[in-house]
Amino acid sequence: MTTTTRTLISPVQLNRPRGRRAYRIVLALVLLTATAVFLGPLYWMATGGLKSPQELVRTPPTLVPAHPSTHAFTEAWSRLGMARLLLNTVVYAGGALLLQLVFCVAAAYSLSKLRPVLGRAILAMMLASMMVPAAALVIPQYLTVLDLPLVHWNLQDTPWVIWLPTVANAFNVFLLKRFFDSVPDELLDAAALDGARPLRILWSVVLPISRPVLGVVSIFALVAVWKDFLWPLITVPGNETLNVGVNTAATSMPQNTLIAGLFLASLPTLVLFLVLQRTITAGLTAGSLKG
Structure with missing residues (x-):
């Protein structure tokens, strides 16, 4: 037929x-x-x-x-201090990426393969948090980082004020879980029969075949920090990111210099996309079909 x-x-x-x-x-x-x-x-x-x-x-x-x-372009690089702004942004984005990979992978693997009690309810609450507008969380997050609960630390003007709010990303957890669901349980059972414990199975079996979706999650994490403006503006005024630094100097430089600075600020993410575009496509379609 x-x-x-x-x-x-x-x-x-x-x-x-x-x-x-x-x-x-x-x-x-x-x-x-x-x-x-x-x-x-x-x-x-x-x-x-x-x-x-x-x-x-x-x-x-x-x-x-x-x-x-x-x-x-040369004037924008020198007047804006693009080297310092670029270094700050790379540190913020790199730390956020590392923490997101550690915690999001652990959460997605637990929900997908370890199946904890109330795992579906936990996933549902994670996804429900995506319905809350990001602007509504700015004030609670800001008050939290000014006086971190239990330890009472003020994280303002430190990299942790950028890193910590990005750790729990419901979309990345969902994306990773969908991919881990497509990994055959027989493959994990075979590793368990050889004596591998869950952490070793994750490191040696699951992660090597998860490179496409890990690449997509990495790109999402980097771009989210790179393009953010409001949160770095109010939390790291002494160590500005590219977006905040360009905006601060916007009123004191010619229009062509400002546009050149904007292009230089967007260039790293454009290069990243062009280099990893195949990874993005493969990761977005990975896990969509079983078999």
Whole structure:
């Protein structure tokens, strides 16, 4: 018995020269439009830093710089102190990534394979926390880090004030659990028969085959810290991130220098995406099908 997949254009129409041409034209237009929508702002930032302040505000705007110059980029790097801001952001993002991997992997593995009592209720409460707007948590989190319960530490202006709130990420726990659910129990049982304990099974069996989803979780964790603005603004005023540093200096520099600084701030995440785009695709589809 053969099954056919229903699509917008039938195979019969695609086999006709006229239908094939129409399909290719429409596909090309859709791809070009999507590319322009996504790459347009990036192109505007890159070329805006190459323009002079006068050319940047010209009406109508110029698509290609008349006299391109990299002076705005070098000025943005020195005036903003991009090296210090970049180092601060890397430290915050790297620490958040490490803590998220440790705790989210442990939580997802426990819920998926160890199956604790009330595990489904715990997962449901985690997912329910995603319904709470992030802005509603700012004040409670801020009061908490000013006087950490039990130990009464003030974490303001320390990396821990960025790291700790990112540890419990319900979406990453859910994503990891879905992948761990697709790992055959027979594989874990075989390792257990060889004498491996749950922690050894996680380290030696589960994690090596979980690289795609771990890559996706890592990217989500890094980008979340990299793009955050409000929380670093109020908690680490003495050790600013890239976003906060660029915003602080926005009123005291020319527009082309500011745009150049914004492009430099976004460049690391763009490079990260281009290098790991296959990992993102593989990780998002991993665990969606069993068998």
